Amino acid sequence: MSKYLNEAYQDLEVYTPGEQPQDMKYVKLNTNESPYPPSPGVLEALDAAAVKRLRLYPDPECTALREKLAEIYGVKSENIYLSNGSDDILNFAFMALSGGVVRFPNITYGFYPVFADLHHVPYRQIPLRGDFTIDPNDYCHPEDSGSCEICRKKSIGSGYDKSEDESAVRMRDGMVVIANPNAPTGLTLDESDILRIVEANSDRVVLIDEAYVDFGAVSCVPLTKEYENLLVVQTFSKSRSMAGARLGFAIADAGLIADLNRIKYSTNPYNINRLTLIAAEAALAENDYYRENCELIQRTREETAGSLRELGFTVLPSKANFLFAKSDRIGGGELYRQLKSRGVLVRHFDNPLIEDYNRITIGTGHEMQIFLEKIREILRIL
Numbered sequence: 001m002s003k004y005l006n007e008a009y010q011d012l013e014v015y016t017p018g019e020q021p022q023d024m025k026y027v028k029l030n031t032n033e034s035p036y037p038p039s040p041g042v043l044e045a046l047d048a049a050a051v052k053r054l055r056l057y058p059d060p061e062c063t064a065l066r067e068k069l070a071e072i073y074g075v076k077s078e079n080i081y082l083s084n085g086s087d088d089i090l091n092f093a094f095m096a097l098s099g100g101v102v103r104f105p106n107i108t109y110g111f112y113p114v115f116a117d118l119h120h121v122p123y124r125q126i127p128l129r130g131d132f133t134i135d136p137n138d139y140c141h142p143e144d145s146g147s148c149e150i151c152r153k154k155s156i157g158s159g160y161d162k163s164e165d166e167s168a169v170r171m172r173d174g175m176v177v178i179a180n181p182n183a184p185t186g187l188t189l190d191e192s193d194i195l196r197i198v199e200a201n202s203d204r205v206v207l208i209d210e211a212y213v214d215f216g217a218v219s220c221v222p223l224t225k226e227y228e229n230l231l232v233v234q235t236f237s238k239s240r241s242m243a244g245a246r247l248g249f250a251i252a253d254a255g256l257i258a259d260l261n262r263i264k265y266s267t268n269p270y271n272i273n274r275l276t277l278i279a280a281e282a283a284l285a286e287n288d289y290y291r292e293n294c295e296l297i298q299r300t301r302e303e304t305a306g307s308l309r310e311l312g313f314t315v316l317p318s319k320a321n322f323l324f325a326k327s328d329r330i331g332g333g334e335l336y337r338q339l340k341s342r343g344v345l346v347r348h349f350d351n352p353l354i355e356d357y358n359r360i361t362i363g364t365g366h367e368m369q370i371f372l373e374k375i376r377e378i379l380r381i382l
């Protein structure tokens with residue numbers, strides 16, 4: 001840290017991404033990328049002519065891509081916002097739409113608390129049930145401090161308050177953030193539960209992070225037509241095999257989309273680069289290719305889950321492109337290390353609530369065979 005960094009950022013605990021070894025010697029099952037390449041049309045579209053046009057700025061409104069997405073998702077293009085990875089949308093939401101104390105589960109995507117801290121937004125991490133499911137009731141009774149003068153004066157929008165006299169301040173509950181399916185558990189909330197949460201929080205934003213929705217869960221995009229407080233966030237990183245292209249999108253009422261654009265045009269109007277725009281448009285023209293990949297990944301997931309259960313693992317019922325599993329014969333950290341020393345990378349989290357578990361991305365059938373072989377080998381020598 002230099003002496004120039006503003007005080008506000010000196011204590012920041014940054015997000016730790018999964019390992020990205022650059023030498024490719026691992027069977028890489030640790031960051032939920034697709035094991036399959038982008039569709040053939042994407043490879044064709046990124047030709048020399050596309051590279052030559054890199055001298056020009058891209059279309060800041062991404063009109064063509066938004067129109068294609070709108071068609072696929074049955075909304076209007078004014079309901080779509082595009083971003084440089086969906087992390088960017090989450091960042092903007094914490095920056096500008098928090099509206100008070102942001103609530104999210106205590107076991108979920110590790111970036112949420114980092115964004116909250118970055119923007120000095122207070123948050124509450126709500127415990128999951130014992131079986132790692134989300135109890136929708138926990139999000140259906142927001143505390144409103146409408147009558148609290150102190151709070152209203154000091155907490156300007158975000159609800160953040162560093163008041164000396166904390167007890168005098170009741171902060172208003174703000175945005176709800178739920179990953180559905182949740183990460184790293186892979187468990188889902190029913191649409192009816194999401195609907196209840198959205199209705200109970202009509203004065204605040206409910207952000208549903210659907211990064212993994214294409215692997216067998218039900219999207220709540222259709223609800224965005226009726227509820228102006230619902231912000232659905234998706235990404236090309238997982239189901240559309242384009243983590244490296246950095247493309248995320250939000251679907252919501254035109255009002256929320258305008259808010260996101262307001263922030264975008266105040267930070268980085270050209271947030272989607274030309275090559276990514278071309279790749280994504282080509283990808284959407286071959287949507288069936290991705291749908292089939294997702295189905296294949298789901299079949300591989302169920303086969304792998306079955307094999308792990310036969311080996312005595314507890315495996316949560318996942319609707320994502322990963323499994324969350326533990327063995328009572330070996331600790332999560334130890335299994336992670338043993339697998340890594342045998343060339344297989346999975347994701348382990350130090351959080352004591354889930355330290356027995358590992359998150360295993362679903363790779364190709366062949367990769368999962370290698371993974372299972374190594375697991376059998378490790379269990380044999382215990």
Ligand SMILES: *Cc1c(COP(=O)(O)O)cnc(C)c1O
Binds near residue numbers: 085179209
């Ligand atoms: C992967 C992931 C994201 C971020 O994806 P981008 O690559 O930034 O689009 C967002 N939310 C969750 C829950 C994720 O797992």
